[in-house]
Amino acid sequence: MNEKPIRNPIDWKTYIISFFITALIFASAFGVNNLLSSKKEADIKGVQDQIALDILSSETQFDLLGEVSCKNVDGTILSQEINSLATKLSYMESNKQSAGSPELTYLKKYYSLLQIKDYVLMQRLAVKCQFRPIFILYFYGNEDVCPQCVNMGFVLTKLREAYPEVRIYSFDTNLQLSALNTLRDVNKISETKLPAVIVNDQTITGFRTYDELKKLIPELKAIDKKRAEEEKVKNKATSTSTSSKSILDKII
């Protein structure tokens, strides 16, 4: 055996080839990632355009005829997409990559504006068609200004799920948007008193539990009552059909 056999020398070619393949893998992964992100943004923009179109169409109808058919007005006249947009935006907010990005801020401003327009239009419709929609305006801020806002958000989400009839508009008070500032000024919302909720023209500041919030909206009781009655009728109908079936069985 040789005293010191010579070791295989380092084959730098293998290192370089491997480096380039790895770089290629990374580049394609980030490429696909960017593609999906831009698709997501385009998706959001599409939803917003749809809502904007709906609002514009309703307004035009309103102006053109001086009235709209009140039959259809039960809160569904405006695109329901506004809720799905809210979910997507809150997802983007919780996502590290897009949180605080200029795109998100822009989308949020746009969304706030659409909410305000929806609110104004619904108020006009309510007067015209003499119905009382339930509005909740919710103002929130970042965690350092308003630590309770997260919890308030949970409560309102639960309320929205339980009562789709309630129209909840949420506004980030940090957004620099003149229309939003006006809305804040009109309702006298101060940044030091967040979270702030406006229900039935009543401004409430600070955290409220789900039950406390429900008590502030007596209309919900009416909804509960209506639902209970509907349930009763439905149950009756099923039991009647079963009893008639049993009578039928007896006859046979």
Add this chain to the structure above:
Amino acid sequence: MQYIVGLFNYSSLFLIVFFSVFLMVTLIENRKKIKGETALRSHNDTEAENTDYPSVTILVPVFNEQNTVDKTIQSLLKLNYPEEKLKIMIVDDGSKDNTWEIVKKYNNHPQILLHQKENGGKYTALNYGIANCSTEMIGCLDADSEVDADALLHIIPYFKDRDVGAVTPSLKIQNPDNILGLMQSAEYNMGVFTRKILGFLDAQYVTPGPFSIFRKEVFSKVGNYKHAHNTEDLEMALRLQENHFKIVNAHKAVVYTVGPRTLYRLYKQRVRWTGGFIQNAIDYRRMILNPKYGNLGMLILPIAMYSIIVTIFFLSFTLIKSIFNIIDTYKKISVIGWSFNFNAFSFDWWLYNIQAPMFIGLITISLVIFSIWYGKKLTGVNDKKMIDIVYFITLYSIISPLWLITSVYNTLRKKDASWR
């Protein structure tokens, strides 16, 4: 701070993928060699004269192995190798059970030599054997392992290269039947692949206790086994590498070993291995990032050390993240109570966070699956079962940090892990 963490994450990920790709590229570069080596043994078997077979002693160091020692000896006696060239030396390292009574029945066997000594640890039993044998080659087989009958025939031809100081076999788990066994089986198959590639790179840093065969003169040049933080097989490989001996791998030489059957035993074994690796690597730190030691110094040792840190880091990161998630969920529940919303489960691809690391992770997992499959193929097993791979990928990442953290902790406290 976030920037630094991000940079660390991505550079670690890059390094992991780079290493996997590097192994694949090396495999492709050496694919013809593998084919040639696979044919090596049959050639030797048919045409070799008896003089082509060097004399070999297989050491079996035993300490309280009454349940397995007989099977180990039986498997060695079944080895296809000229009887007069093969000796089996049992070194009883002061067993306190019936081990000695069991091996005594081989007292008059022409191939078997029995020795008894005071207990002093595995490395002392090995050194005792080395001192007492006079064959050209010397190997070792732990008493919890069995060899394939052709294993030695597959190994010996590699010694034709005069630079080769040691040849390692392919290790497999014997009859894996529970989840831990199957998980280790996949892990060992990946080990078969990795060891083969490291052999091509001159970068094997373990000459596994079960059936690594050495040229005897190696020991007179580099010295005997040392305690080496209870991982004497790892230290010996590093010492051979430091002295520029070649360590190659005979992938067709299959050795079956019994893997730990309980999580606790597995944990103990791995704490010993990982701790041993870290401490020996520290002892041999002069080799790390030293181009004199080729791929081993420049890539394999640094990556192996770094991967321990990265795994611990990623685990802590995931753990902290899950704790925050649990706190968030708890907060939510305490505010609005339990609410079960079916809509939340409707699939909207939009709300799934598909990010670049996920694609890269998928590619890495595919490379891992490939290497396990290739490991099986190298040892000639045509196994289409995938369940072991599933267990390996899902379980290993969860449980391996346990021993990694303990090993690092032990190293910081300068504590050696115990054998059992």
